[in-house]
Amino acid sequence: MRVLFINENLGGHTTMHLHLRQALRERHPEIEAHFLDVPSRSVLRRAAAAPVPLLYQLDLDLQPLRFQLATSAWVQRRLRGLRPEAAFDALHAYTQNTVLLSAGTLRRMPSVVGLDSTNARTAYCLPYREPTRWTPHTLGPALRLESAVFRAADTVVAQTDWTAASVRDDYGVRDDRLRVVRVGIIPPAADPPVAPGTLRRDLPRIVFVGSSLERKGGNQLVRVHQRHLADRCELVMITRERVPRGRNLTVVDDITPGDPRLWHILRSSAVFALPSRIDMTPLTVLEAMAAGLPVVACRVYGVPELVADGRTGLLAEPGDDASLLAALRPLLDSPGLRRRMGAAGRLRLLEGFDARREADELVAVLHEAVARHRAGGAAPAPVPGRGSPWRPRPHRVRT
Numbered sequence: 001m002r003v004l005f006i007n008e009n010l011g012g013h014t015t016m017h018l019h020l021r022q023a024l025r026e027r028h029p030e031i032e033a034h035f036l037d038v039p040s041r042s043v044l045r046r047a048a049a050a051p052v053p054l055l056y057q058l059d060l061d062l063q064p065l066r067f068q069l070a071t072s073a074w075v076q077r078r079l080r081g082l083r084p085e086a087a088f089d090a091l092h093a094y095t096q097n098t099v100l101l102s103a104g105t106l107r108r109m110p111s112v113v114g115l116d117s118t119n120a121r122t123a124y125c126l127p128y129r130e131p132t133r134w135t136p137h138t139l140g141p142a143l144r145l146e147s148a149v150f151r152a153a154d155t156v157v158a159q160t161d162w163t164a165a166s167v168r169d170d171y172g173v174r175d176d177r178l179r180v181v182r183v184g185i186i187p188p189a190a191d192p193p194v195a196p197g198t199l200r201r202d203l204p205r206i207v208f209v210g211s212s213l214e215r216k217g218g219n220q221l222v223r224v225h226q227r228h229l230a231d232r233c234e235l236v237m238i239t240r241e242r243v244p245r246g247r248n249l250t251v252v253d254d255i256t257p258g259d260p261r262l263w264h265i266l267r268s269s270a271v272f273a274l275p276s277r278i279d280m281t282p283l284t285v286l287e288a289m290a291a292g293l294p295v296v297a298c299r300v301y302g303v304p305e306l307v308a309d310g311r312t313g314l315l316a317e318p319g320d321d322a323s324l325l326a327a328l329r330p331l332l333d334s335p336g337l338r339r340r341m342g343a344a345g346r347l348r349l350l351e352g353f354d355a356r357r358e359a360d361e362l363v364a365v366l367h368e369a370v371a372r373h374r375a376g377g378a379a380p381a382p383v384p385g386r387g388s389p390w391r392p393r394p395h396r397v398r399t
Helices: 012-027 043-048 063-082 103-108 140-152 161-171 218-229 261-267 283-290 321-333 335-352 355-374
Strands: 002-007 032-037 090-094 111-115 155-158 178-180 205-209 234-238 249-252 271-274 295-298 313-316
Touching: 002 012, 012 032, 012 090, 012 283, 012 355, 032 063, 043 063, 063 140, 090 103, 090 355, 103 111, 103 140, 111 140, 111 355, 140 161, 155 161, 155 355, 161 178, 205 218, 205 261, 205 283, 218 234, 218 249, 218 321, 234 261, 261 283, 271 283, 271 321, 283 295, 283 335, 295 321, 313 321, 321 335
Parallel strands: 002 032, 002 090, 090 111, 111 155, 155 178, 205 234, 205 271, 234 249, 271 295, 295 313
Antiparallel strands: none
């Protein structure tokens, strides 16, 4: 099967596709995978998505939609040149925003659209702007385009139950066309050696990975560390954003996706902390679990589906310094608790969030999409053990 994979290539999407490519090579040599990676924004695309003065502060300038349309226009031009309906057996678009202008292409060929969130929810948790009371009134055009994409695709794949619920409830996608395929990574075959360097080892280490520090909780973590924990542990911030100097605070600003130094730092740390208010399914959490670290994160969006609270880590309330401190302290105080939670987290990663399992399920969904398309949109018989229709789990998630 020849499959064209479209990758939005933003943030964690880049890391996700690195692992997916490797998993497809290892497990599915019968899949001839071709990847269309959206490049960094050109001058033209940046100009098209520039904030509009005054309207920006009210979230009335439609900037997120203009950015998505600029990206989708780039993809649509490439698709016209590739003529994927003639050259490929199936198309997989990640995310839906890459194909907002390509619903016609999706209708003409077997197609799967994957996503970690919907615009109905993402609009309230963008990393670079806060929502306002006007935000709901600006969503109409984006939701109409998004709905057209979901109608055109043979199958819609969500990474979490939380996302699947939005696809069903906010967009009316039927359960028989909706699947949950949980995102995964491929952990190192063996524990990587801890690299020598300048990072301290006489104190337990908390590590953070991310950008957009204000909304991803980086600034909050630095504040809590400097006020309450600087004498008890080291904090390593892996980010390209500026971090003020502080006691027992180290900044690493040159790590990119796939850099092996990340594993070295994770494996020599005690706790991974990501008190983000905006992350849906952060791959950095999975990387920390693969490295055997307990995770401290916030009880938001799809995160509780990754971190088993009290078993593989501890969940704090978003934006609450006292709650974050209460989650960090017991892990810093007890090496035994850290080891137990870290081991449980790695086992959870291997059993439920391995990219090779993700590739298996995604290939099954692609075959199902081909069968559905050939049948004229009728639901085909499900592949045994794979691709079963989505059903909500009895799981409450604070949003």
